[in-house]
Amino acid sequence: MKDLKVIHSYLETQAAACFKVLYDRYVGRIYAKCISMLKDDALAQDATQEIFTKVFLNLSRFKEQSRFSTWVYSITYNYCIDYLRRKKKQKDLFSDDMEQAPDLAEEEVSDKIIFEIELDQLEQVLQEIPDSDRMVLLMKYQDRMSIKEIADIIGKTESAVKMKIKRAKAKAQETRQALFPQPIM
CATH class of the missing domain: 1.10.1740.10 (RNA polymerase sigma factor, region 2, helix turn helix motif)
Structure with missing residues (x-):
């Protein structure tokens, strides 16, 4: 049924x-x-x-x-x-430290960034980024939800979801670089 x-x-x-x-x-x-x-x-x-x-x-x-x-x-x-x-x-x-939101560039962050992260690194990166960023990335890439479906779930417009995904990818990239710096050659 x-x-x-x-x-x-x-x-x-x-x-x-x-x-x-x-x-x-x-x-x-x-x-x-x-x-x-x-x-x-x-x-x-x-x-x-x-x-x-x-x-x-x-x-x-x-x-x-x-x-x-x-x-x-x-x-x-x-x-x-x-x-x-x-x-x-x-x-x-119980904490006096207040985090400031990072100033993100307006450039598009490619999906390639997410796909290039090795699995063990990806797990660590996802643990470090804010919960809402992790969730929107998981909905998009793990659950393969459309922008419209994500918008319906989180109660935002489709353009707001696109921006949230863009910022989450940028945050993931920034976090990866901080956790796993690439050696200079």
């Missing part, structure tokens, strides 16, 4: 079996996103359950303006980003 049919059936009958179909279909994907964002198994498991609670409580609000998977991904992304923001805010309360 397709997602929309399962959703309509659940909304009409409130049959737990229908929601279980959706749960079984998406639990792995949601957990994978949570673990990639939160970097902690216990947090990811808790987040997955919280996200399914949100999906369950808000299923009647799904307006079919996007695919169900995009709607669920949006809830997942927003939940994890909100968690990371709260965590950062708490950390900042």
Whole structure:
């Protein structure tokens, strides 16, 4: 059964079996996103359950303006980003150091930059860049989402998403150069 049919059936009958179909279909994907964002198994498991609670409580609000998977991904992304923001805010309360945003050049940053980073370096670079930058790069390159899908998920315009991706790539490049300086020949 397709997602929309399962959703309509659940909304009409409130049959737990229908929601279980959706749960079984998406639990792995949601957990994978949570673990990639939160970097902690216990947090990811808790987040997955919280996200399914949100999906369950808000299923009647799904307006079919996007695919169900995009709607669920949006809830997942927003939940994890909100968690990371709260965590950062708490950390900042105890820290006097405030980071300044880097002044990025207006030149286009090529996708080649991301693809040239070796896997072990890429993992370290992704750990060092801000969470929102990491997430937008993962959505674009790992999940192969379109600019429109990313815009729908993070609630920004397509041009804002393009700029965010551009800045995230620049930040990744800058971080790689700082972590792995190239020897001068």
